[in-house]
Amino acid sequence: MQLRHVFWIRVFLLSTLNILACQAAWVRKFPCESREYNLNPLESPFRIDSLHGSLETFDRSTILSLSILAIHDIERFKCSDLDLPLVEESLRFHALGMPVGVLMNFSSNCPLPITTSLTPPEGSLFSKFDVLYSFDHTLRLQTVVAEINFITQDGVELDCVTPKITPDIGTAASGVFTYFPAAVMAIVGIASWATNRRDVSIRPPLFESREAQSIVGPVWTVIFELSDYLRYLQFMFLAGSLTLEYPGFYQPIIGQAAWSSLLYWTGPIDHGFTYTGVEDGMYVSNRSYGLEYMSQMIGFPQMTDIMVDAFINLLILVFAALVGFLILYLAMSQLSKGFYLSVVSWDAAFILLGMILSFFSLPVLSYLSYELILIGYLPNYRIVLVGLSMAIIVYSNFLVARNAISQKDYGDHSSPDPSFQASRSLRYLTKANQYLAQYLPAAVPLLQGIMIGGLQDWGMSQVLVLMGIEIILLLHFAISLRDRLFVSIPAWCGIARLLIICLTLTFACVRNEVAKQWVGYVMLCFHGIVIIFGFLYQLDDLEISGGLSSPQDDLESSPDPFLTTPNYTRHYVTDFSAFYRQPRQSYARRTSRNGPSNPTGTRKTSHEGSGETLCSDSNLSTGSQDSFEELMEVPIRPDIDYSVRESDAYYGVSGNGLVSSPSIPPELAEESQQDQSTLRVWAVRAVENFKRPKKKEKGFQVMRPPRPPPPPTPPPPQPDL
Template structure:
């Protein structure tokens, strides 16, 4: 904290302009002769917008001459400014003025040097000089960085030369859009892959009440695609925190995604200190590490408080998750008690409460380990850089948190693989959802931890950060392509390729690359364009298509199996491992809620396999035997039977479900209620009536008399009779 105090003291009185970080000019640009010694002290600037002159850049340079300023005519020296964007000039030089003054820090410097004479103290007060100039810009250049070269010249002689990268503020409207648009895309993608999928399938799937029903599996997420988009936004934000010489506009634009990594400017913990962020229309930064520069761009607090803020915001997110899961459950039970006006069985309440607690626990695990693991590890490991400034217990807690997250992730992944529930926990995630049986595939779940350690703990070396991140993406891509036959890997592979390309392009921002400012600016825009393209085609377009097709299908305009994010209900193949995970509760299928009829297309002929979903089994064919069963079910019940054995054998069979079902199928007794109907759905009543009419027309012929007489003769037989074929030769 002590090294930050001079910087804070310097910023407090500077109300005239914002601090601008400066560097020495390239020797090829600077003058070779430097006869007059001038020591620079500070460079400040501001961006002023006026209706008449447009945006104007104001710069102020202060420093000390070796000799007396007045004797050198230092007030006549002028500042010459040249600002460019991608190598092109963006404005014209304005008025420049200078003056010699007394050094406001001279008395402080003389007190620290007690051995100096009084003459040296007095003479030092007239060596200070102040120079100001204006530069008229063609546009505001809100999403650009001005590569500025500043020359101080006296009578055509070069006194000093400095360079600066000045980044104008992107504007409040652009800032809100850069925050809101990614958040809106993430919400739409979560809706398209979660609730929309449930509405599309209408709850029809194999083992609906055992495996695929999200209300029965507590590990299932209702917004399955939320983690997918959130992880990609976190990658964009946290990789912009690398210790690289990114152009100023790059961090200014990407910094608006800080909310995805649990950072909300300088809230809630600040300890009374926050960086200025945007000051006088430009970003004021002066940092050593990339994460520290990002906090300065955001106008946040120090790195140490950044970690505390992330933990506090995570706890708030967990509280919100608990409220979203438990509050609707409480209202549901309260409404059930009020509607029935009677006490609910305690066993039912305990069972559903246990399920809700399990769902809450899985939701918290998903939020911590699948959604926010990457930023938590990054901010925690960054505390290792502050070990010499803070107590040891602070670093110990940060390391302990990382270890706890790693152990929790290991046990969770092991349990998911053992129970084959990866699809339920991380469905829609960019991480693997199937296990190939090799240990290397399970290690891929630890990639966020390695990324977080690389960005947080290796802040001192940008080269090491880039190398580790490239290795992680390469391993992830190789494993995805190696096991592409086990699961659809094209989508995570495309995202992995995009991340790898962005990291390779980021190598141009290393000091060792010695790339020009124009090349770095072009590459920065290219990376931003790559991110925008992946967000547009990878998240926005698929969810818009899925939502549009869903609306058209509900309106009856289109008959589609869903959009790109709603997978068709193809025949899954369940092995003994999946079947063994089904519930063993003793629940009859007749006690399960009725499924809503599915609107299938009308047909004029007999039903074919193409008229119904892949799992729908057409009604039984209209044969004499099936019609006999229909007539049996529709005839009035006989009061008594002449055969006592028939009555005794039927006492243990519950035929009430058949009687209940005869009214729902509009007289088609051939389509009896059976277990398959609960899984596969039913056709519309219009189709059933059409089949009944065709059957009645057929029965109007002489055919029906023959089978009807045969049914009457069979009915007179006693008990249960087995009919065997005649033996050969008899």
């Protein structure tokens, strides 16, 4: 019964073989590893022209239909010269070096008749070989490889081809690899916001308004902490787009993180062509490499169109950030009536610019520098625009880094170390080293992006340059952080990137497909460990130690890459005990028991209180009270208006001053509140908050009353007559 069932399945599959072959997708052919030298296709009388295939799933088994199209010279080769049993014997697919599946059918059609759609060159004919192979599982997240040798009856090798079939990873795996890193990024942002919100009072103020500082102040630190995580995802995606021969499953899995590099939408620019990505159940590609090959794996347009689409996706994110900022502004304006848009307009714009540059400089520079390898093929104006865009991005990052460094040095007016004042050349050298140490962490992603896109024709050079950049960055972290090297998130990210680059070097040096597949799985596991434990566990430690550490410890352990400077930088003055003075005690009003006292007695008491203050601090309140009573005895001058304060000339009279507004009966107040609409109140307040308040001049002028006129001089005495 089982044999009959298998027989009918085979009959059904054989009947649909021609249909599957007609609908087959393009399969890229690779040279065989076992061949010591490559034959010249023009010298061989028989060669493989193309491969087409398809994957179909039937009853929990996967059927591979592979069609091999060959071309031969009719004068030097005959179809009877081919050893078909040896060809059939070589048809064995392997995954990680272990054989998988069974061969169900192998057929040959040599030669093919000449048709209008299939016309060979003069003096040659086409031949076709059909393979039907069955796998007992779906082969998710795997790549199957086979070496197919075409040998003559005399044992002469004609040609050898290696098809590498990578099935579609599936919707479930694609969703996990796409949304799980995004969820971790959201958790990192929420935890960073909750942690840095408590430390906003010890940070340098970004805003003049206390409400703005308490709500928007931690944004800058959160941006830097998120940028570490996002840059690792971008590095993971772009480092998987080098000009190397990766295992077949690696790039489709890494490509699911393309959203981190502004490739979350294909965009409107495609010039009528977009790669299919997955076709007939497998990933298809041609002879492209690098970023262009990655665009095929993820089903995007060509790289020349991806650059424009990436900028469009960036503008969409900027618009969403602006909408979020306006919503936050309206919420803050309702919570605080003294909060205006002008208070945070420039600071919020700078934060938005810093967020864009910190998040997306790496992929944007990679896409822009890719255009430079097409000089001579693209119009000159486009090359000029690319160069200007790269210069603007680099200079904008420099401005953001300089502002971050100035925020670090906020309030630092201490004098430099005297040891650095001995020689002018030594000071210049120290200053140069300090600038290099401060701007190096910001320059590393810029250099990585330019090298990844600009060195697309040299895969080994890409790996070596990236390795050198990471080594220099780690040396900087080792010098600047020292004991805190292994508790710094940027340092751990640098170590992880360096290990990934070292493993990537295997793809450039090793030809063995089995070794490449094992290294690919190790790299994927390492990426997962970094994403899960390297960030979530580190943030958990940050949350636990947040309540136990001091504010100074929080500042020292800040993950801001711009704050990691060497030990020869200036130090902060944190001991303010020498400037502390105990507040004075409140003065009590004079009571009736003091009674009227003469000025002489009052002055005597005042002097006694002053003397006692010099001897002891215990009688400070008594002396101060007597001095205050002495001032109260000064007669009031009639030519001075004491109801006008000097500060009112600059600050104005407050609304709750001495003159009180007429009280409103509670009945009328309740009726008026019920009649007003909540939406109308919000709209009116929003319009009022958008009005820019009148700019006040800095400083103030003390207005003193005019001096009284001098007393009239008495007339001179008349001489006595």
